[in-house]
Each structure stands twice: as C-alpha cells, then as structure tokens.
Amino acid sequence: MLLFMFFLILQTLDSESAAAPKANCQIKLNSTLSTNSSWLSPSGRFAFGFYLEGSDGFKVGIQFIELPNKTTVIWTSHRDDSPVSKNATLMFGEGGLKLLLATSQGEDQNIVNLGQTSVYCASMLDSGNFVIYDNNNTVLWQTFDFPTDTLMVGQVLHKETELISSVSEMNHSSGRFRLLMQFDGNLVMYPVGTDDNTVNAYWASYTASEPYDNLNLSQDGILFLTN
Ligand SMILES: *[C@@H]1O[C@H](CO)[C@@H](O)[C@H](O)[C@H]1NC(C)=O
Ligand SMILES: *[C@@H]1O[C@H](CO)[C@@H](O)[C@H](O)[C@H]1NC(C)=O
Ligand SMILES: *[C@@H]1O[C@H](CO)[C@@H](O)[C@H](O)[C@H]1NC(C)=O
Ligand SMILES: *[C@@H]1O[C@H](CO)[C@@H](O)[C@H](O)[C@H]1NC(C)=O
Ligand SMILES: *[C@@H]1O[C@H](CO)[C@@H](O)[C@H](O)[C@H]1NC(C)=O
Ligand SMILES: *[C@@H]1O[C@H](CO)[C@@H](O)[C@H](O)[C@H]1NC(C)=O
Ligand SMILES: *[C@@H]1O[C@H](CO)[C@@H](O)[C@H](O)[C@H]1NC(C)=O
Numbered sequence: 759m760l761l762f763m764f765f766l767i768l769q770t771l772d773s774e775s776a777a778a779p780k781a782n783c784q785i786k787l788n789s790t791l792s793t794n795s796s797w798l799s800p801s802g803r804f805a806f807g808f809y810l811e812g813s814d815g816f817k818v819g820i821q822f823i824e825l826p827n828k829t830t831v832i833w834t835s836h837r838d839d840s841p842v843s844k845n846a847t848l849m850f851g852e853g854g855l856k857l858l859l860a861t862s863q864g865e866d867q868n869i870v871n872l873g874q875t876s877v878y879c880a881s882m883l884d885s886g887n888f889v890i891y892d893n894n895n896t897v898l899w900q901t902f903d904f905p906t907d908t909l910m911v912g913q914v915l916h917k918e919t920e921l922i923s924s925v926s927e928m929n930h931s932s933g934r935f936r937l938l939m940q941f942d943g944n945l946v947m948y949p950v951g952t953d954d955n956t957v958n959a960y961w962a963s964y965t966a967s968e969p970y971d972n973l974n975l976s977q978d979g980i981l982f983l984t985n
Contacts, residue, residue: 783879791848815841915973943970
C-alpha cells in the first residue's frame with residue numbers, strides 16, 4: 759500500500775525557467791484533443807490529454823512516458839469525478855481549458871477557467887508542467903501549482919498545500935493518505951478525512967519551530983524544506 763502513496767519522479771533533463779520562449783509554445787488557441795490523442799512535451803516523455811481509467815472511461819491528466827508500455831500518471835484533473843466517455847473532447851480556447859462531454863444535453867466542464875483573461879498559447883513542458891501563457895509569455899496557470907499525488911523535480915509543495923495519495927496505480931481518485939506542508943513549518947502526514955491535529959499525524963518532520971514555507975525536490979533526489 760505504501761508503494762502507491764507518492765511518486766517522486768526524478769529526471770535528468772534541465773528544468774526550464776517558468777517563462778519558456780514562445781517558440782516552444784506548441785499548443786495554439788482553439789486546439790482540440792479527442793480521447794485517442796494527446797499533447798506531447800518536446801522530448802515525448804510527457805503527455806497532456808486523456809488517459810484510460812477503468813475499462814471504458816477517460817480522465818484528463820498528465821502521463822510520464824518512461825517506455826511506450828510503461829507510463830505513470832503524475833497529475834489528474836477532477837480526480838474525484840467519474841471518468842468521461844470516449845466521445846469527449848478537450849478544447850483549449852479563450853477561457854482556458856474545457857471538456858466537451860458530447861452528451862445529448864451538450865454539457866461542458868471547465869478544466870481551467872481563466873474567465874476574460876486573454877489566453878495566448880499552452881505548453882506541455884519537459885519538466886512535467888503543463889502551462890498556459892498570455893501573449894507576453896506570462897504564466898497564467900500551471901499544473902505545478904495544483905499537485906495531486908506527485909511532486910516533480912522543480913515543483914514545490916507550498917505552505918498549506920498537500921499531496922493526496924491515489925486509490926491505486928490504476929485509479930487516481932483520492933486515496934487514504936495526505937502529506938501536508940503545514941502553516942507552522944511542519945511537514946506532516948495524516949490519514950485523509952482527519953483534522954490537522956497532532957493526534958491524527960502518523961509522521962512529521964518536527965520542524966514547527968522553524969519558519970519553513972516550502973517542500974522542494976532537487977534534481978539529485980533530495981527533498982528539503984526551505985523558506
Ligand atoms: C478561436 O475561436 C474563437 C471563437 O470561435 C474565435 O473568435 C477566435 O478568433 C479563434 N482564435 C484563433 C486564434 O483561432
Ligand atoms: C481520433 O478520433 C477522432 C474523433 O473521433 C477521429 O476523427 C480521428 O481520426 C481519430 N484519430 C486516430 C489517430 O485514431
Ligand atoms: C476509483 O476509486 C473510487 C474510490 O474508491 C471509486 O469510487 C471509483 O469507482 C473508482 N474508479 C474506477 C474507474 O474504478
Ligand atoms: C515493455 O516493452 C519492453 C520492450 O518491448 C519489454 O522488454 C518489457 O518487458 C515490456 N514491459 C512490460 C511491463 O510489459
Ligand atoms: C459516441 O458517439 C457515437 C456516434 O455519435 C454514438 O453512437 C455512441 O453512442 C456514443 N457513445 C457514448 C458512450 O456516448
Ligand atoms: C503585454 O505587455 C504590454 C507592454 O508591457 C502591455 O501593454 C500589455 O497590456 C500586456 N498584455 C497582457 C495581455 O498582459
Ligand atoms: C524552493 O522553492 C521555492 C519556492 O518556489 C523557491 O523560491 C526556492 O528558490 C527553492 N529553493 C531551492 C534551493 O531550490
């Protein structure tokens with residue numbers, strides 16, 4: 759069971775700066791994806807799009823493609839919602855990212871809603887981060903700010919945010935454990951569904967006396983607290 763808790767993925771590629779050059783911004787406004795396709799990072803190691811969950815349903819997320827037959831889901835959108843059918847479409851448009859469900863009711867579901875903000879393009883980066891930019895190359899939204907069960911090199915678990923384990927390797931809905939970068943500088947593990955209270959903790963860094971704000975993961979595989 760512990761095996762399924764948190765995937766910490768190390769990779770040897772250089773992590774890019776937040777503002778990637780526009781030339782790398784490959785996903786143009788009004789691009790769409792069907793459930794049989796995805797947007798790949800330049801190296802082909804990361805894919806943003808649909809992945810199969812269960813026997814015939816799909817979720818939207820990011821897969822780390824180690825080998826064609828060995829992939830790991832590192833991020834999932836709406837992880838606790840039911841999977842969608844193979845007829846769904848993902849649309850990158852002016853308001854952000856939208857899932858068109860293609861049901862008789864013609865329902866849509868927002869994946870990212872940026873409202874009236876002027877969106878320009880998006881990128882699946884080789885760090886595993888999916889980023890949406892405006893036309894000044896400013897990051898409007900990125901998956902690194904919304905971790906699910908995985909922390910990537912260069913990604914930071916900020917104060918008062920948490921990783922929540924997945925149910926299993928095949929089911930990325932929220933599971934039973936969480937790792938919280940607590941407001942007091944302590945990094946704590948609690949069962950899901952319990953209060954942030956010492957009596958519920960089953961592991962802690964015991965650093966509450968230090969003013970730590972972030973959990974960082976370095977290129978050489980070191981997890982450390984910073985402020
Ligand atoms: C995207 O689609 C909207 C709505 O159909 C349209 O107004 C806009 O010009 C399109 N933008 C691009 C860059 O294709
Ligand atoms: C993927 O599905 C779309 C829509 O159903 C279809 O038009 C397209 O040909 C399919 N592509 C592949 C590679 O199967
Ligand atoms: C994944 O697990 C959740 C929680 O146990 C369950 O409700 C859901 O049906 C499962 N999803 C699939 C596709 O089996
Ligand atoms: C994946 O493919 C490689 C090369 O074809 C093969 O050696 C390996 O056993 C496969 N792994 C799994 C888990 O199927
Ligand atoms: C998908 O679309 C096809 C063609 O419109 C339709 O026959 C089928 O029932 C749809 N499947 C689902 C699961 O909605
Ligand atoms: C981009 O920068 C220019 C010049 O600084 C500014 O006038 C413009 O409002 C900015 N556009 C956006 C979408 O922020
Ligand atoms: C850790 O993450 C914080 C927040 O993003 C960042 O400011 C800091 O530079 C990182 N520290 C190191 C040593 O990488």
